[in-house]
Amino acid sequence: MGPSEETPREPPFSAAKWYELFSRGARDWLRHDEKVREAVRRHLPELISGGEIIGGGARTVRVPVKLLEHYHFRLRRAAEHQGVGQGPAKPGDVFLDPAEERAAGSKGAGGEEEGQVQLLLELKIDDIVEWLWEQMQLPNLLPRTGPSEEAEWVREGWDRRGARSRLDRRRSFKELVKRRGAPGAVPTFTDEDLRFRQLARRRRPALRAVVFLLLDVSGSMSERDRQLAKTFFFWTVQGLRRQYRSLETVFVAHTTDAWEFTEPEFFQVSGSGGTVASSGLAKVSEIIRERFDAGQYNIYLFYASDGDNAASDAAAAREALTALAAEASFCGYLEVAAGVSRHLQTETGRLFAELAAAGGAADSCVLAQFDDVWGALRRFFAAQQRAAEDT
């Protein structure tokens, strides 16, 4: 009855080889990874609180993640379940559950059979910064005019001559159609038809800004305090650089005296000795005087300290800060207080609070642990939008 013997059979090994070019499994795997990335992205605050990122020159972070589970309706796990096995076992025999042992090996309960594989996801720091700064910006940024206004090339107009790469084909074709309408015209393209895009130099007012990152490295700042402040500074600098093309950053550290550092040095610096905030603030003022004209620059100051300023320095610090605030677009104070509860009640804290109360563009924030970094970033850089929403 079977007709298959008569029907010519396709040789089994002459298969079309589409499957060697394309793997559905791999495609869906990539889609899974994409979803994991999206999920990780929604957990940025945890991601950036890792202090170890800023240390090395690595441009990637590795995050261990679980594979996603596609959920189905399931019965609750019962305390006991029955099964059927095979082999030489007598009623009453007891042995250990190998599944349970495996689960115990990889730390504990909740380990469904599939939940144990972990994926090591590698994220580019650039990507993280991009996600992070998507909704953030420098507060109070104003266009400033100056000698070095930004100039850029923009497209403007067409010409009959130009580089081949700027040939506007659509436009050229239109010219051809127009010309062909006339009686006796040449039906193909001629040089007359070609149109080339032209470029022109445009000037535009620059959004120039300088950001001062001032760090208290006195003896009272513990290693962890400094690490906290640096983590914040790291994400700030990364984000600002991305967001603004002509942004200058100045790194200053102070104890009783103050010094300017290059960026790599700054993230390594540590010091000892007392705290004289006015020295740092004065150093900033001095640099502004020397290199940055307040009329041309938006000036930002972010100051990280534990707030224990020397009592004798109070008056001098107030004066230095007031002078600075008059020129600056914004002054942010970051109180690094690992494990201290009297937030912002310190000498320096009061100083900034006074400034803010007097209507100055200033704000303060406490960094007690790495999880606060995200909040601090939002507080300082999303501030403008918050104000916009309020009004």
Next chain:
Amino acid sequence: MSREDWQSYLPRIEQLARGLGLRFHPVEFEAVPDSLMMEIAVYGLPVRMPHWSFGVRYIYQLIQRHMGHSRLFEVVFPGNPGHAYLSAGNGLAENVLVTAHVLGHADFSRNNLLFQRCQTQVSERIVEHAAQHARQIQQAIETHGIERVEAVLDAALALEQHIDVDQPLRRARYPEYAEPPKALPDDAFRRRFAALEPSAAGAGAAPRARAPVPPHPERDLLWFVAQYAPEMDSWERDIFLAVREESFYFYPVFVTQIMNEGWASYWHARLLREADFIGQQAYVDAIKCHSDVVRPVAADEQVALSINPYHLGFALWEHIIAEQGLEAAFAIRAEDDDFAFVRNHLTRELAGELGLFRYRARDGKIRVLEQDIDALREAILAPKYNFGAPTVLVQHLHADGTLELAHDHVLDCRGLDLERSRKVLGYLQRVWRRGVRLATVGEDGMELELSAP
């Protein structure tokens, strides 16, 4: 070895199988690389719709393969013609064995009533059908974007086991109106009664009442959503129906696994035994391979805590054919599914011979229980009830579009996993677009209701 040899065996094996009474549609064999074999195992079909959850299974398969677990020799898809994919890594002996095995499956899927029903309802060309679904969904992705299509697939695939195979694949919607009450018989009593109270007798013509939706608790969640979701686009309904159609195909495969694998194993063993044209060496190699496949316990272990369906099915069929003859076996393979098969044919003696035992796992300890053949059978079959899923029913569709589901916890003996159920409700709510509620019981046995949003 050479491929030519294996091919030259094929017609002769087919002829031998027909001579012994197997009836099968022609099967198209194709040798494919292991990577594709793996994908077929992951998707269940050679070309299937894209979804990230298959990607997860694919990763697990890759890991398993790297650890040297399970190698796949073949995958067969029923139909007319059937499709068999053989691993290109098979040797001659393996291919001879696999060919015979495939013919066993082809006979089973052509003659088993459940399979037949599925093939008349879904299609005799499920492989092509699934590929068509995949194409249709790919087009939806291009038109509506991956996010929207994925939301629909998240929900539909999460409910893929929730179908009602006792209803036809293509079901009509519920009747719009409730059945009018039956006219009372016009007999002597009725006439006398009407004469007593003329006004009461004339009140029979009540206005037609709308039937509640659903008129009875509904098991087929995929169908219900596709038919009654208040705000779904037609392409979204089509995706639900595509998933449902594939589930209708998977159901017989799932619920006859022991029979089907046992049948194919029985026949590859028997065909090899009777095939005098196979060389001595090839036969010995193939039989070695056979004993690996139907081995109840892995080589490095004493006791297995699960059953090998190949082994159990093989042993049951050998027993049946020895006791009752081939004709009875043919009838059983046509009429039974695993439930009937195991309950009718796994006897106490056979279970003892095979060394099957029942155990209870608790607190990381496994205790072997007393022999009890009824409980043993039920323990084997328990994971197969209701397509392996908890019984979740549509209870009511409210006027404002709220969907009310209920879990039959009495039948399932305990409540749902709440965390997972919440997630599934979340998937469902995104496409249902109105409220979704689900009643089940908590750990303490108290009724509770989950809802989304």
